[in-house]
Amino acid sequence: MSSVPSGRPLAIVVVGASGDLAVRKIFPALFALDARGTLPPETRFFGFARSTLSDEAFRGRLAPGLRCEELPGSVCGQRQRAFLPRCRYVPGAYDRPVDLARLRREVAAACGPAADVLYYFAIPPALFGPVAQSMRGAGILRADDDGTGWDRVVIEKPFGRDRASSDALSAVLKGCFREEQIYRIDHYLGKEVIQNLLVLRFANTVFEPVWNRDHIRHVHLCWSEDIPLAGRAGYFDTTGIIRDVMQNHLTQMLALVAMECPWGLDARHIRDEKVRLLRQVVPLTRDRCLLGQYTAGTRQGQAVAGYREEPGVPATSRTATYASAVFEVRSPRWRGVPFHVSAAKGAATRCTEIRIHFKAPDHDLFRPLLARGDRDGAPLRDNELVIRVQPDAQILLRVVGKRPGPGFTLDTPALDLSYREAYAGARIGDAYENLLLDVVRGDRSLFIRDDELEAAWDLFTPLLHAIDAGNDEPHPYPFGSGGPEAR
Known part of the structure; x- marks a missing residue:
């Protein structure tokens, strides 16, 4: 994997976007990165979850958590106003490939078909497998970064309950993604x-x-x-x-x-x-x-x-x-x-x-x-x-x-x-x-x-x-x- 930006457009998709982890941790972190200019210009942010929300209602949920303590209030407000319009919400079921395919079409329409896409699984561990299999079933995952963009997936602990259940989860994930695409995160x-x-x-x-x-x-x-x-x-x-x-x-x-x-x-x-x-x-x-x-x-x-x-x-x-x-x-x-x-x-x-x-x-x-x-x-x-x-x-x-x-x-x-x-x-x-x-x-x-x-x-x-x-x-x-x- 490259350790430098690809130069392509970037889309970040948070699966489980209406949940506490996404609203309290993930989107505030994405906003902080965007406000400091460390993400590619015009990076687009997508929320995907089962809740029925409009884009405006989704942005309203995110807004209170978007803080930039090191910037004056007026500058922070400008950064928020630049960030929130680039946040979109796509409702859908986690186990329906047709809904994941619709999400991918929304990403391609906003960023182009060759955009790099980061998927963050901010969902209960029991859903990791079903979502991964739905993504594979929808045919939205690219096999490799051959110049047409990469797909990477981030999953949160816990990764199973013991060695056997962890192995079973890994087998499901690696049936859908290459190991190089999987980022198992421990925030510590x-x-x-x-x-x-x-x-x-x-x-x-x-x-x-x-x-x-x-x-x-x-x-x-x-x-x-x-x-x-x-x-x-x-x-x-x-x-x-x-x-x-x-x-x-x-x-x-x-x-x-x-x-x-x-x-x-x-x-x-x-x-x-x-x-x-x-x-x-x-x-x-x-x-x-x-x-x-x-x-x-x-x-x-x-x-x-x-x-x-x-x-x-x-x-x-x-x-x-x-x-x-x-x-x-x-x-x-x-x-x-x-x-x-x-x-x-x-x-x-x-x-x-x-x-x-x-x-x-x-x-x-x-x-x-x-x-x-x-x-x-x-x-x-x-x-x-x-x-x-x-x-x-x-x-x-x-x-x-x-x-x-x-x-x-x-x-x-x-x-x-x-x-x-x-x-x-x-x-x-x-x-x-x-x-x-x-x-x-x-x-x-x-x-x-x-x-x-x-x-x-x-x-x-x-x-x-x-x-x-x-x-x-x-x-x-x-x-x-x-x-x-x-x-």
Whole structure:
């Protein structure tokens, strides 16, 4: 695939355009790209869904979410007025090839038959297969980019419920598209600090020589949210925290932290190393995982219902809203280093971060002072690298140093790189903006390849089957707490 614009007209089709994901995330990201001039001039945008909407009604739904914070209000208004007339809505059924053929005719009429077309599946996973088969049945997919335009399709996680269902979905998709046309998106890979992981590791002499079992005690990857599930509870109850967060977001973070240096920065080399790493990770079993479920608690002083009291959740649900596990990586670099992974809904804070805990120095020079603690007697930490993804992108390195004043009193200050401060004035793009632009450019580095997806599911499928077949009650924890006490 080319990594540069083709010079042809571009059409972006959002399938499921009347849904929350499309209105809240996809179209605002497309507008931001268009407003900055990073898409081809006069790119056209199409929404396709079952709802009956006029073009004007569709544009009315999109307008409130179109923001450009870095531009004056008058300029932003001009960009909105330039964007919205290029948004069209085509109603139709997802499983009717005749409706998909009509959509393609609308695209060709607006952009020409040789336009490049990006299809974004903002629909439930159960519809991925039917829509793909309808597209094939309608005969609207071009076999290759031979100068007559390309077709690319973006699909959102979850990609199945286990290895078998994921393989079945992949077989359907690859019966309709070539693997090179499929862009499996995990929006976490579009976040700037996640993209910075390879640079941080392999472009800095200070880290790469100590990024191994000789110098690192353990690694912790954690994800938490502090808001109720609200309208998503019914969907979440069929999914659970492991399928919703751990098998995708946290597994991708694990791969980037632990993989070996790729031969190059092209998509194939980066993804080859991620797959190689994932195949060295020992699959999880039930005894290596703790599950929890939040009960009633508080958020910002307000009472919050327990998970089982959420609308759409059965009163006897055993779906986990919390999970923690320990991964073992059987590679020369990481043998013996535990990778702790945790994810929680209904937590005390919203936070996603990677913590690299380094070992203490081998010599004894400062050991008595370290044992004494800081000036308040609190224990001193070993060196720790914290890579914070959210709420604010930040990299902190905790080091041991001497506090100012007489004698030797040690402390562990943090060297702090805040993206907001370090890159003041620079616009840090939304993850969806970054990834959508990569699809247009044909850069597949941050998208998940089929064998990578297989390797990720292999890590969790035995655990998920054991959980689904068992009768274990998840450990309760109050909403707004740090998780189950059993941990």
